[in-house]
Amino acid sequence: MAAVSLLSLLLGDADETALSWQDQALCAQTDPEAFFPEKGGSTREAKKVCASCEVRSECLEYALQNDERFGIWGGLSERERRRLKKRVV
Template identity: 85%
Template sequence: MWNVLDDDAPFPSDLDVPVAPVLPLFGSDDPDETALDWQERALCAQTDPEAFFPEKGGSTREAKKVCTGCEVRAECLEYALANDERFGIWGGLSERERRKLKRRVV
């Protein structure tokens, strides 16, 4: 076993021992991609954020229309459900629609 106190011992990566790869937690096998990199690819990041957080009783139609063509819609919805987002349109669903979805799943 490698010892940090032994200056003459070879470092573990210098040994000819196979090392198991680290598996990604959030579906990406790109080591440079973090868990929230999907947000940079989201179409909402390129549009007016106020559309995604309408006033109470305001229309959600514009935001949902943007979501329909977004490549990271599933990641967005998963994030909102996992983090209990209470406001805004996430993954094409309003807060009320996300609550209904959670009730059906649980």
């Protein structure tokens, strides 16, 4: 994820700068339901979209920093993100 500049902080648009990767996210161009499957539902389609997304790492970083508990973020499910966090910590 791009670092937030001091100017962005002073102008109050740090959140917009920090989330600018979302404009390039492929998920924004597809069915959002694929990224939030019902319990036991398939994550295959969402992960397929994530695999070719240019901002996958920024998305995953956002989900980890914000403790996103639902959906596919950066190509990982909530369970996969939890496992990743445990390995890193």
